[in-house]
Amino acid sequence: TTTILISSLATGTIITASSHHWLMAWVGLEMNTLAIIPMISKQHHPRATEAATKYFLTQAAASATILFSSTTNAWQTGTWDIMNMTNPTANMLLTMAIAMKLGLAPMHFWLPEVLQGSTIETALIITTWQKLAPMALIFMTSNTLPTTALLTMAMISTLLGGWAGLNQTQTRKIMAYSSIAHLGWMAAITTIMPNILTLNLVLYLTMTTSMFYMLILLNSKNIKDMATSSTTSPTTTTLTMLTLLSLGGLPPLTGFMPKWLIIEELTTQNFTTTATILALSALLSLFFYLRLSYSSTITLAPNTTTTKHKWRFKPTINTTLLTTTLPMSLLMLPITPMIC
Numbered sequence: 001t002t003t004i005l006i007s008s009l010a011t012g013t014i015i016t017a018s019s020h021h022w023l024m025a026w027v028g029l030e031m032n033t034l035a036i037i038p039m040i041s042k043q044h045h046p047r048a049t050e051a052a053t054k055y056f057l058t059q060a061a062a063s064a065t066i067l068f069s070s071t072t073n074a075w076q077t078g079t080w081d082i083m084n085m086t087n088p089t090a091n092m093l094l095t096m097a098i099a100m101k102l103g104l105a106p107m108h109f110w111l112p113e114v115l116q117g118s119t120i121e122t123a124l125i126i127t128t129w130q131k132l133a134p135m136a137l138i139f140m141t142s143n144t145l146p147t148t149a150l151l152t153m154a155m156i157s158t159l160l161g162g163w164a165g166l167n168q169t170q171t172r173k174i175m176a177y178s179s180i181a182h183l184g185w186m187a188a189i190t191t192i193m194p195n196i197l198t199l200n201l202v203l204y205l206t207m208t209t210s211m212f213y214m215l216i217l218l219n220s221k222n223i224k225d226m227a228t229s230s231t232t233s234p235t236t237t238t239l240t241m242l243t244l245l246s247l248g249g250l251p252p253l254t255g256f257m258p259k260w261l262i263i264e265e266l267t268t269q270n271f272t273t274t275a276t277i278l279a280l281s282a283l284l285s286l287f288f289y290l291r292l293s294y295s296s297t298i299t300l301a302p303n304t305t306t307t308k309h310k311w312r313f314k315p316t317i318n319t320t321l322l323t324t325t326l327p328m329s330l331l332m333l334p335i336t337p338m339i340c
Helices: 002-018 022-043 046-077 088-102 110-117 120-127 129-140 147-165 171-189 194-218 223-227 234-248 256-268 272-297 319-331
Strands: none
Touching (some): 002 022, 022 120, 022 129, 110 171, 120 129, 147 272, 171 223, 194 319
C-alpha cells in the first residue's frame, strides 16, 4: 500500500509539472491529494482523521478554483494552454488557488493543524514534496501572475510566519510556520526573477528535509524533547542547531544566500518597502529558531539525565538522504565563491 501511495504521489507531481493542458495539470494535483490523505490518516486517531479531512477540503477547494480559473481563461481566449493565461480575473483566481495549495497567508490556516495531526514523516512529505506541483504551475505562469498580489501575500506570510511561530512549543507547528515564512520569500521573487525562485525552492527543500530527518532521529515532537536530547546525542543535537540557524538565514550558513539574493533583487527593482518588511520579518523567524536551537543544546538542570539512552526506541531513517542534504544545508554559502 505504501508503495502504491508513494508512486501515486510521484506520478501526480510529474503529470502536473510536465503538462501543457490545464485539465492534465488538475488531474495531477488530484492524484497528489488523494494519495497523501491515507498517509495522513493512517494513525487511526481522531486528530489524524481531522487533519486528513482539513487537508482534503482545502486541497479540493483549491483544485476546483484552479479548474474554474482555467475554464474562465479558456472561455475568453479559446485555449487551455498553461503558458497562455492572459485573463486578469483568471490570473487572480489562479494566484489565490495556488496560495491555498501551498499554504501562503492568508490561506494558511490548514497547514499548522494538518502537520500537527500527522506523523513527522508525513509532515516531511507535506512540507517538501507536496510543494513541487503548485510551484511548477507558478513557475510556468510566472510571467502573467499579478505582482502586487504576490508581494502582498509575501509580506503577510513572512510576518505571520514569524509572529505565529514565536509562541509555539510543538516542533511540527514550528516547522509549519517556518514553511509559511519561506513560501512568502519565494512568492516575493516569483514574477521578478524566477531563477532565484528555483534556487530558493531547492535550498528550502534541502534544509527542511535535513531538519525533519534530525527531528525523526532525535524523536523530538516538542521543545521539551529537544531540551533532553543533548545528553544522549550531542553530535546530532549540534547539527540540528546548525540546521535551525540555516533555516533562519543566519550567515554564513546556506539559508542566508536566497534571502540575500531576494533582498538585493527587490531593492534593484525599487521594491524597497517589501524588501524592508521581509528583512525585518526574518528577524522574527530567526528568534524562534534561536530559541529552539538554544533549548536543544543547553540542557537545564531539572531536565538533566544520567542515562545514556532515551527510553524511546530510536527510529530508523534513510541516512544516505540525510548525509546528502545536511552538507548542502550547512555549507552551500561558504563554498559558493568556489563554485562560481
